[in-house]
Amino acid sequence: MGTTLVTGATGLVGSRVAHLLVARGDTVRLAVRQGSRLDNVQDLEAQRVPCDILDRRALRRALVGVDRVFHCAGMTDVRAHPDEMFRINALGTQVVCEEALRAGVARVIYTSSAAAAVGPAPWGSTADETQPFRAGGLGLAYVDSKREAEVQALRVAAAGLPLVIVNPTHVFGGGDVYRSSTQIVRRFLRRQLPVYVDGALNIVDVDDVARGHLLADELGRPGERYILGNRNFTFDRLFADLARLSGVEPPPIKLPAPAALALAEAMELLPGRTTITAAEVRAASQWWAYRSTKAKRELGWKPSHHEDTLVTTIDWYRERDVGAQVADGARQPLALRLAGRGVRQIAGAVGRLTP
Secondary structure (H helix, E strand, C coil): CCEEEEECCCCHHHHHHHHHHHHHCCEEEEEECCCCCCHHHCCCCCEEEECCCCCHHHHHHHCCCEEEEEECCCCCCCCCCHHHHHHHHHHHHHHHHHHHHHHCCCEEEEECCHHHHHCCCCCCCCECCCCCCCCCCCCCHHHHHHHHHHHHHHHHHHCCCCEEEEEECEEECCCCCCCCCCHHHHHHHCCCCCEECCCEEEEEEHHHHHHHHHHHHHHCCCCCEEEECCEEEEHHHHHHHHHHHHCCCCCCEECCHHHHHHHHHHHHCCCCCCCCCHHHHHHHCCEECECCHHHHHHHCCCCCCHHHHHHHHHHHHHHHCCCCCCCCCCCCCHHHHHHHHHHHHHHHHHHHHCC
């Protein structure tokens, strides 16, 4: 194997990919942005080069002698400013792909997302790579920016870049030093999720996703995308499982999406950091359910047991978030439990009256 460049190598997915590449025998080069946390790659035998993916000169220097690129860099925080989200996700991907084409690399594996590839599935169903994109009207900067990133990547691929796209679903696991996709578990353990809405989320383990990247490199077809997902959870089931495995009581109040959205919008008018944002409500109230048949068939990819992923994520936060979490067996505040009971009683009454 030649030299392999990994962008986003200090993050949750990128660091796992980098470790597997070193184990594979690649000479690995990490593109590291100034100020990045090095916790996940501290002991990794890999070359580090200072490189911001938006800096073409730095990127060209990083690409010298590179045979393969794993572009894992990206922003996932739904609270980030849309301009910053598009700058890093869409423009950053465009720059990486254009410079990789210019450098004549043999292969680029781009970490997109299932949300950006196809959007949410029809309610109660699952989606795969054949579903047309259906999230353009949700007003979610993360989804729109990653979608535009895919468009730019495929545009460069049409010009000759040997590109394979992987589309992870919602990634859990240990090592999320930037508190990106696993933030929901941290907030659950801290009881910072007092309310929730109906919706679904596909959860996949970061180690499975990293293995999927290498399989896509070895077996993926250029110009194709592969969804890497595992278990589809409703939020009722996800929070019930997290509660069973952690000993923390689940959120007591489930609101209809319009009510939760109105509450979030009102909270955003208050000073300080709000508990929940309108964007988070819009995202949570969708049906992000997927199937990974193509990746299993063409790449031989097989995810691990979904419960192991939940346990690993809980344990990682338990070890590092000491003092901020509630004790095992602690109940939700009485006022919230009573409010939740009232909401359920009203919903049941409405259901009985509705013909």
